[in-house]
Amino acid sequence: MGRRRRARDIGLGAISAALLVATIYILWRLTFGGGGGEPKQAFSPYQPQPESLGQVTSKFFPAQLTLSVPLTHTDPDGNPTPQSAAMPADAAVVDGRVFVLDTDNGRILELNRQGEVAHILDSSTDERLNIKGAMALAEHQGKLYVANSNGGTVLRVDPSGQVEAVIKPQVETGEHPLRPIGIAVAADGQIVLSDPDNHRVLRLSSTGKLIASLGSGKRDSGDYGFNTPGAVALDGEGNLYVLDMLNSSVKKYSPDGQFLLSIGGAGDTEGSFSRPKGLAVDTVGNVFVSDALMVAVQVFLPTGEYAGFIGRQEPENKESDSLFQWPSGLKAVGGTLYVVDRFAGLFEFRLES
Amino acid sequence: MFKGLAFLIMAVGVLGAALAAGVGYAGFTDIYGSAHDTGSPGNPTCQQCHIPHSAQAAYLWAKPPKIGMSGLQSLCFSCHDGTITNVGQFIGDATYESHSVNPGVEGQDCDRCHEPHQGDNWKFVADSIPATYRNANLCSLCHNTGGFSHPQDVLTNLPQDRTWDPYASPPDFSGTQLWDAAGTSVVSTGDAYIKCKTCHVPHGAVADSGLNSMAYTDGTSHEPICENCHQ
Helix, strand or coil: CHHHHHHHHHHHHHHHHHHHHHHHHHHHHHHHCCCCCCCCCCCCCCCCCCCEECCEECCECCEEEEEEECCCCECCCCCECCCCCCCCCEEEEECCEEEEEEHHHCEEEEECCCCCEEEEECCCCCCCCCCCCCCEEEEECCEEEEEEHHHCEEEEECCCCCEEEEECCECCCCCCCCCCCCEEECCCCCEEEEEHHHCEEEEECCCCEEEEEECCCCCCCCCCCCCCEEEEEECCCCCEEEEEHHHCEEEEECCCCCEEEEEECECCECCCECCEEEEEECCCCCEEEEECCCCEEEEECCCCCEEEEECECCCCCCCCCECCCCEEEEEEECCEEEEEECCCEEEEEEECC | CHHHHHHHHHHHHHHHHHHHHHHHCHHHHHHCCCCCCCCECCECHHHHCCCCCCCCCCECCCCCCCCCCCCHHHHHHCCCCCCCCCCCCCCCCCCEECCCCCCCCCCCCHHHCECCCCCCCHHHECCCCCHHHCCCCHHHHCCCCCCCCCCCCHHHCCCCCCCCECCCCCCECHHHCCECCCCCECCCCCCCCCCHHHHECCCCEECCCCCECCCCCCCCCCCHHHHCCCC
16 A cells, blocks of 8 residues: 555656756746747847838838928927917918917917917917817918817917907717817818717717717728728828828718729838828829838838838938827928937928829 | 645646746736727737738838837837827827826836726726725825925825816816715715816926916916816
8 A cells, every 4th residue: 555655656756856857947938938959039120121022112102392491499408489389289381371280389370481489379369279289280371270188179360369269079979079180171171080089970060060980989890890990091082091190091972972993001111000190192193101109201202112211311211210209190282301309300292203 | 645735736727827928918808898999800909009010001100200209118109199089188288287108118108107908997096006095195105205395195095086178168077076966065065176186297298387187377367287186
């Protein structure tokens, strides 16, 4: 009996020892990786890629920088001057006059041709111009339209700073309060608003009545589903473009809401998006997308094909540092592209396509 | 026999724990169902921040981003900039003051306090911070008031968390006041809510104020930070 018991104990001990050895081996492999030779690297160091890989060719989109203004200014003590912007998010052009949305200061700055602040539109010009946290600006028939993001409204503002209307979208309450961060105004005055927290895009009448809604109201994908839609834009034919931020794509819809095209995809290479922020469409249908993590603006042809990028300090050197810091709001007006950078200011490019 | 059996159970336990710690990453799954569970069909949650590298084209990352936000801070801010969320919208705004960090240095950046995967914690405060500090007295974990001359002994009062939203327009500090919505003092009920964040905030603070959430004076005879509690 005693011998049998001892033998069983020895057997169990052997199994236990084997398990311990296995544990130590697994921990060793998990900690130091497999095999000998070179230790494994958690991340590959940055390596410039060959000019062409797969179907996407690395290239600049032809655009010439014509103006660059910082928008933030400090006095000798390092304090912001009264004209200094704080985290500007977007811009709009009204009859050739450039207006920048000074988001964190809750105001709009009109710039002169040298990029200096010529006029400040804020609650002192009209007390209803209370727009702290506003993220998007649009132009229509000589008026500014402000997506008052944290207030859930749209303001129609005269270029002199008078608020002509506070438009309250009449839409069914979603899971979250409406927080519009993208706005475009159609030729007939209809307003397109993004509602990122409820994953939908709203088409409203000029007075705020709901005409149509795109998106399922929850995080979704596919042709008609959005995951945090942001910037929106309209082209000359009335087609709608939606920056579907967390699906890393731009989706294009016909004026009656039919899905036409999807551009991009998640990634950190040319032709894909890491954290897209702004969207614009020029007169020939080229699509411009700013990306904060890639620190660049990418361009796509009307077919959706990748056409190149904009934004290096040396226009002929793709390996040079970025011109931008956090490119966000975009506007394409005629042959000019405006890029609003949350930290680096306003950039103006002449498009050469 | 019992010794051997006990040893076997222990060995299996050690192996199980090792596998759970080394392979399971059980804590990371807390992200599901949290505010950071941002995936959609075909675009999984992990890939919103972690991009698998099967590159078919040239990398477009600038080298390096110039903002001084290399590393974690730029990744966090890439959503918390007023677009994907307005929570923490002013983190990058130089006109406000935020708690100091060392951008890109592990454990000294946003991850000094936050762990983005641990969604079941208050404001994604890291598991490594004791539960009793995962509230509006979080500051006291490092800034112990012992020996300091401080107007409130905040450590004696670990409150529950109430409304505090500096990003609302106007800011909403109602949860830090010492009276309820009806204007009745709550001090006498023993339900007072003085806490670090009654007066201080780690982000969005008044510049050069010692991370104060409100100004001492608004330019008139009013003193917002005092009047928030003293009507």
